[in-house]
Amino acid sequence: MERLAVDEMDDRIGPAAVVRSLTEPLGLTDLAMNYYELEPGDSFAYAYHSHEIQEEVFYVIEGTAxxxxxxxxxEVESGEAVRFGPEEFQRGWNRGDERxxxxxxxxxxxxxxxxxxxHCPDCEEETDNDLGRADDEAAIVAHCTRCGTETGRWYRGSMPGEVP
Incomplete structure (x- = not known):
């Protein structure tokens, strides 16, 4: 058995004010699990995306995503869950005024x-992006796979992460 206090977990760099991965601390081998707190304007993900083989379920504890x-x-409200199948595109946001x-x-x-x-400003359209760590390891950076332009940069606890 593994047990943890979510409030005692360290945040990771992400597109939300609080992102805590519970996968490794719980020793999960077949399931990814993350805890999120999104301030207004924050997102669950770095981009509108899909996963080839993974399905995702989001359970909203407070607020409306x-x-x-x-x-x-x-819209998914407090007490509701939503499922996205493999290869189904989605991106969740906090577009309200409450956390x-x-x-x-x-x-x-x-x-x-x-x-x-x-969105790639140089290609002037939505393009696939690669995500990786900045050279100094302090940020996650998105680059257009077509032209290499940086399209986003996120630091721990900083938002919104979009390149001006």
Missing amino acids: TFETEAGDV VVAIALGAPLSYGESVTLR
Whole structure:
């Protein structure tokens, strides 16, 4: 058995005010689990994205999350859950005035290939992006896979992470 206090976990760099990975501390081998607190304007993800083999479930504990989907925006309120299947595009946001608290579950643990669509100012359209650590390890950086332009940069606790 593994037990942990979520409030005592360290935050990781992410697109939300608080992102805590529970996967490794709980010793999970077949499931990814993350805890999120989103301030207004924050997101669960760095980009509108899909995972080749992983399905994701978001359970909203507090607030209302809005998910961009191919079918349009979907609001998920406190006490509700939403599931996205493999290869289904989505990105969740806090578009309200109140904090959103949620748990995200993904299975299997591996994503397979991911597609991360972000606006590239040089290509002037949505393009796939690679995510990686900045040279100083202090930030996560997104780069357009077509032209290499930086399209986003996130620091621990800083938002929104979009390149001006």
